[in-house]
Amino acid sequence: MNPTEYAVLVWKSPEDPNGHHLGSPCEEFNVQTLEEAIGIYKFCVNVFAKELHHYYQTDTHGWESSSNCLMSWREGEEE
Secondary structure (H helix, E strand, O other): OOOEEEEEEOOOOOOOOOOOOOOOOOOOEEEEEEEEEHHHHHHHOOOOEEEEEEOHHHHHHHHHHOOEEEEEEEEEEOO
């Protein structure tokens, strides 16, 4: 299985009750296209936080690719 290029990470609640540390995501959606990733990102509502990442080295580094966070949102922020 080839590594995916985009991931949407979702937290339903933070690991730290004060909200300073998110911890591991509750859900992760891995897809190949930006359009799919944006659709999933927009569909994720009633969550504590969400991020959309682009893994830009999948061709050369596979699953160990570095990523850029393209979009992020936390409870209390305007979307």
